[in-house]
Amino acid sequence: MNRKILIATHGMLASGFKDSLNIITGKIDNITVINAFSKEQNPKKTIQQFMEQINKDDELIVFTDLMGGSVNQMLMKYLEEYEFHLITGINLGLLCQLVLSETITSKTIIDAIDEARLDIRYVNEEIEHQSLKGSQSSMADFLL
Amino acid sequence: MIVNLRVDERLIHGQVVTNWLKYLGVKYVVVANDRAAKDEIQKMSLSMAVPSSIKCLIVDVDTAIEVLGDSRSKDKKMMVICGNLTDVIRITDKIKDIEEINIANYGNLADGAMDRKIINKALRCNEEEMQYIREITKTGLTVINQPLPANPKKSLKNL
Numbered sequence: 001m002n003r004k005i006l007i008a009t010h011g012m013l014a015s016g017f018k019d020s021l022n023i024i025t026g027k028i029d030n031i032t033v034i035n036a037f038s039k040e041q042n043p044k045k046t047i048q049q050f051m052e053q054i055n056k057d058d059e060l061i062v063f064t065d066l067m068g069g070s071v072n073q074m075l076m077k078y079l080e081e082y083e084f085h086l087i088t089g090i091n092l093g094l095l096c097q098l099v100l101s102e103t104i105t106s107k108t109i110i111d112a113i114d115e116a117r118l119d120i121r122y123v124n125e126e127i128e129h130q131s132l133k134g135s136q137s138s139m140a141d142f143l144l
Numbered sequence: 145m146i147v148n149l150r151v152d153e154r155l156i157h158g159q160v161v162t163n164w165l166k167y168l169g170v171k172y173v174v175v176a177n178d179r180a181a182k183d184e185i186q187k188m189s190l191s192m193a194v195p196s197s198i199k200c201l202i203v204d205v206d207t208a209i210e211v212l213g214d215s216r217s218k219d220k221k222m223m224v225i226c227g228n229l230t231d232v233i234r235i236t237d238k239i240k241d242i243e244e245i246n247i248a249n250y251g252n253l254a255d256g257a258m259d260r261k262i263i264n265k266a267l268r269c270n271e272e273e274m275q276y277i278r279e280i281t282k283t284g285l286t287v288i289n290q291p292l293p294a295n296p297k298k299s300l301k302n303l
Contacts, residue, residue: 024163025163025292025294026292026294026295027294096163100163100166100167100293123192126192127188137199137200137201139201139203139207139210139211141199142172142174142199142201142211143211143214143216143217144216
């Protein structure tokens, strides 16, 4: 199975995500980006060109920024014709998780999303309430 | 049992959390660093970067040696993180049950970074530090440089 990844967003966010992914994971060889409405082309054509080069045995995962955005809406139409995973509202944590996953199934994606939701944290509050995720253990607790 | 002893001058940061813990399948992390152990703010920010399913201990090197030598640590898969090479030597003097020592990220932040020789990706050393690495490889333990799981393991045996 040939994995292909598309990150499609409003503006340069897609390129930004790819850059960050390269820094953290170093695994960006199969990632294409579409920075919609950024310079010229109507993303419709760019998306069409991308989808047309997808083969039947490719494992395609598409990441977008906003459910209601036209980029995501355009890609949703292709779900009728093509088999691929479409995930929206992405954050860097989620991207890292899935890019590093050897196999990707619906379950992998759902689990990764559940974990990624927990990435958004109000640091001030956590410090104040000492309710630290991944809190430090005492030696006794650690060796339990 | 120490699956991986990582030398990273930044201790816990983006790469470590995201990649290595999952990749190694460890649930226990020991940060062995004298300075961090005394700094409450640093302890807090380091531990907050670790997922809640992982147990994280941030202690000075002597305490770390105690913990790693404890019989209860024998069957727990652990990752140890050190910030410098002398701390590694202090540990390898006493602890032998270490599968792999990964000098992953070192020499880039410390003073005199530009005077250091580039050994490999994210690893720069001056003569003194290369001597430390040679000393560590003399223990017979596997010593490599591998910044990310995606990178190949570069052996530092014949530095």
